[in-house]
Amino acid sequence: MTDKMKKTIDDFPLLKEMTPPMRPEEARIEADRCLYCYDSPCSVACPAHIDIPRFIKQIASKDTLGSAETIFEANPMGHSCARVCPVESLCEGSCVYLDWHEAPIQIGRLQRYATDSLFADGIQPFSPGKENGKRVAVVGAGPAGLSCAAYLRRLGFSVTVFERKPKPGGLNTYGMAEYKMDQKTALDETALVLDLGVDVRYETTLGEDLSFKSLEEKFDAVFLGVGLGATSSLGVPGEGLKGVYEALHFIEYIKNHEFDKIPPGETTVCVGAGNTAVDVVTQAKRIGTPKVVMSYRRGRNQMSAYDYEYELAAGDAVQFEWFTVPVAILGADRVTGIRLRKTMIEDGAVVELEGSDFEIACDRVVKAIGQSKQVDLLKNTAGIELESSGRIAVNDETMQTSNPKVFAGGDAVNGGKEIVNAAAHGKRAALGIFQFLFPGQEPGPEHQVWIQTIEGVRVVRPPNHHHDKEPEFANV
Structure with missing residues (x-):
C-alpha cells in the first residue's frame, strides 16, 4: 500500500472520542447539583479515594486549576481515568442521587473538565522533593509504575523506569479503545510524571536486556509494575494461521x-x-x-x-x-x-x-479470553513468591513482596483490574518504599494529603494560592 493510499485516523470518524468535553457553563451547572456529602460515598467507591466533593466544589467556585490539583494529588492517572474509568460501577454508581431515582452527578465528565483545563494551560501541578539519596528502579511504565514513580519523586527518590515498549503509558497508551481515549491524551499525562525528573529506559525488557540481580545491586528498592503476559491460547487447530x-x-x-x-x-x-x-x-x-x-x-x-x-x-x-x-x-x-x-x-x-x-x-x-500470568518471569527471574493463581503475593498495606527490597502493584498483583486500581497500588507502594528505606521516619507535612488518600481520609489541607473556601472534613 502506497503512502497516498494509507488510511489515517481521519478516515475513521467513528473511532474519534465518543464522550464530548463539558463546556464551562455546563460543568458549573452540573457541579452545583452536587450535595457535597459529608461521608462522600463516591470518594469511598474510588480506589484512589479522590476527594470528589472537594474537586466538584472547586469547579463550582471557578477554581478549575485547584480542582485538577485535588484530582492529581490522589491519582496521577486522573486525566485518563476521567475518560476510561467504569464510573457507573465506582464513583457515579455510589452517588446518593441514585437512591432517589435521579441521575447521578457526572463525576467522570467533571473530572475530565478539570484535568483538560490543566493541560490546556500547560501547568505542572507538582514538583520533585528534595533528593534523599536513595535510588529506586521501577519496572514497567504503565499506570502502576508511573503512579509509583510520581510519588517517589515527590518524596525525593531518584527514579529510573525500565519499559519494554518504545513509549510510556502501558495499556493507557497501547490497550485502550481509541474511541475512549486517544494515544496523545495518554502520553500527555505520562509527561506530567516524567517531567518530575524520572529517568526512563525504553525498549528494555526484564529478563532479556536487564537482569533482576543488577537491579538489586544498583538500586535501594525495586517496584514491579509488569502487568500481565500474552493473551491466553485457545488451544484449537488453526490458531497459527494468518488472520x-x-x-x-x-x-x-x-x-x-x-x-x-x-x-x-x-x-x-x-x-x-x-x-x-x-x-x-x-x-x-x-x-x-x-x-x-x-x-x-x-x-x-x-x-x-x-x-x-x-x-x-x-x-x-x-x-x-x-x-x-x-x-x-x-x-x-x-x-x-x-x-x-x-x-x-x-x-x-x-x-x-x-x-x-x-x-x-x-x-x-x-x-480475547484473558491474559496469562508472567509466572516464569516473576518466579525464576525475580525470585519472588506468587499466589497459586500466579499473581504476585504482596503485603496489602505496603505492596512489599516476599523479597523485602521488592514491591509490586497493578495487574501482576490483582490479576487485571482498572487503571485507577493500578494507580492506587503505585501510590501505596511509594509510601511502603519510603517506610522500608527510612524506618521510623515520616514524610514531611507537604505529603499529608496524598498519604491520607491511600486509606480514603479527607483531611484539613494547608491553604494554597487558589480561592478555596469550602469546609474541611473528617474521615469518610
Missing part, C-alpha cells in the same frame, strides 16, 4: 494508527466476552468490517464486560453467539472460517454439546 490476532495486538495497531495491518475484511469473529473483547468488536465495526461476531462459552448474564460495554457493542450491530466455544480455526494459510460448538451450563461448569458444531465464514479471528 488470527491477539486482542491487545489488534487494539495496539489501532492505537498506533497502523490500519494497513488490520484491513477491515468481511467478517471478524472475536472469542471472549470481557471489556477487552468489547473494545475489539466495536473497533472492528468502526474500521468498516461489515459483520462482527462475538463468541462466548456462557450467556449474556455471565459475560464479564460491564453492562454499558455490552450495550455499546449491541448498538454497533455486533452479532452475539452465546454458549459457544471454538473447536477449530479453518483455512490453509489464512483464516477462512471458524468452527464453533454449542455449550450448556451444568452445575456451574461449561459442557460442550457433541454433534452441535457449526461454522462461520470469516477472514479474521481475534483471541
